[in-house]
Amino acid sequence: MIDTSLMPDENGYFGEYGGQIIPPELIQIMNEINDAYDEIRQTSAFQDELADLNEHYVGRPSPIYYAKKLSKQVGGARIFFKREDLNHTGAHKINHCLGEALLAKHMGKTKVLAETGAGQHGVALATACALMDIECEIHMGEIDIEKEHPNVTKMKILGCKLVPVTRGTKTLKDAVDSAFEEYLKDPVNYFYAIGSVVGPHPFPRMVRDFQSIVGKEARAQFLEEQGKLPDIVMACVGGGSNAIGLFTEFLQDESVEMIGVEPAGKGLDTPDNAATLTLGSKGALHGFKCYNLQDDNGEPLPVYSIASGLDYPGVGPQHCYLKDLGRVRYESVDDKACLDAFMILSRTEGIIPALESAHAVAYAMDIAKDMSADQTILINLSGRGDKDADFVAERLSL
Numbered sequence: 001m002i003d004t005s006l007m008p009d010e011n012g013y014f015g016e017y018g019g020q021i022i023p024p025e026l027i028q029i030m031n032e033i034n035d036a037y038d039e040i041r042q043t044s045a046f047q048d049e050l051a052d053l054n055e056h057y058v059g060r061p062s063p064i065y066y067a068k069k070l071s072k073q074v075g076g077a078r079i080f081f082k083r084e085d086l087n088h089t090g091a092h093k094i095n096h097c098l099g100e101a102l103l104a105k106h107m108g109k110t111k112v113l114a115e116t117g118a119g120q121h122g123v124a125l126a127t128a129c130a131l132m133d134i135e136c137e138i139h140m141g142e143i144d145i146e147k148e149h150p151n152v153t154k155m156k157i158l159g160c161k162l163v164p165v166t167r168g169t170k171t172l173k174d175a176v177d178s179a180f181e182e183y184l185k186d187p188v189n190y191f192y193a194i195g196s197v198v199g200p201h202p203f204p205r206m207v208r209d210f211q212s213i214v215g216k217e218a219r220a221q222f223l224e225e226q227g228k229l230p231d232i233v234m235a236c237v238g239g240g241s242n243a244i245g246l247f248t249e250f251l252q253d254e255s256v257e258m259i260g261v262e263p264a265g266k267g268l269d270t271p272d273n274a275a276t277l278t279l280g281s282k283g284a285l286h287g288f289k290c291y292n293l294q295d296d297n298g299e300p301l302p303v304y305s306i307a308s309g310l311d312y313p314g315v316g317p318q319h320c321y322l323k324d325l326g327r328v329r330y331e332s333v334d335d336k337a338c339l340d341a342f343m344i345l346s347r348t349e350g351i352i353p354a355l356e357s358a359h360a361v362a363y364a365m366d367i368a369k370d371m372s373a374d375q376t377i378l379i380n381l382s383g384r385g386d387k388d389a390d391f392v393a394e395r396l397s398l
């Protein structure tokens, strides 16, 4: 078995994916970030500070919960959740935002920049920057600003500068361009905090490392509580950070099957999906090589999912490599199955999941019924559904 924990190589490649497909000036800046990260992460000052924040600020370790009633209703395998929804700010994103903000601060950067779609990354980053006293600027499309009111309000309260993006589609894609332009004005003093395991090297590696605490905890907790490893570990995949965070610690366990669940949106046979690993082709996007959903000219397609956090035309390079190696299987779940799982989990267990996480729950429910009661599935419940509650209630006329 290939030891993928040693990835990426020194140029940031996972197999043929990843790298730094960016102008030479920026390659130098990215390499400086990589070197600073390598230096800092070995120091006990950095490790102690992050460990302390994880415990006392985020509330780690997050528990593993056996969803007894859900498992019984589905019939078959026993279903467990790694409760990242219980973290401060309500999702796994705080894990890498704290790491990135801490690194930016240690590097003496004066401003942290990012784009946000639904506002989840924006809120987590604004939270980390408020805590660390570092200036934060978030670019967000005007249409998203109107749609995502609670997150917009939170970012304002947290004191970050919110820049409305009025050009083009007025959504995520143009917010990326806008934030990146601002970053290029002073990349020496600014830090672009990428929100998933995507972008140029070293971000896919760094964000993975910060998220891998999820799998480290989960593997030890599961072994201790169940006396064996789970048969399957599973997570939803947008850019891929919560999935790789759970998977990394299990990669060398040959007995553990891994499944990443992508959004099939309104169906794989319609243009309204974001099932990148299922339907995409190889190409370059946002500074790295990956599978992506693109048109004949290599331009990213306007993707769609009911869960805005999964709505991305590319995917992390390590996932592309794991797919080609056959180590992880990537499947997809459509909006309807996602909504069903959202309601079933809410009403059987009293846990309202994020619509993103509900994709993984839906796929687990689908396969659990054909498994036996001594088999187990561990799902990364990446976030809570507060942000989605009004939308779902309206959609289902509750």
Ligand SMILES: *Cc1c(COP(=O)(O)O)cnc(C)c1O
Pocket (backbone or CB within 6 Å): 091, 092, 093, 120, 195, 196, 197, 236, 237, 238, 239, 240, 241, 242, 243, 309, 310, 354, 356, 357, 382, 383, 384
């Ligand atoms: C952003 C988000 C995701 C998708 O991002 P990944 O990088 O694929 O993990 C999944 N779940 C929640 C709750 C999110 O906020």
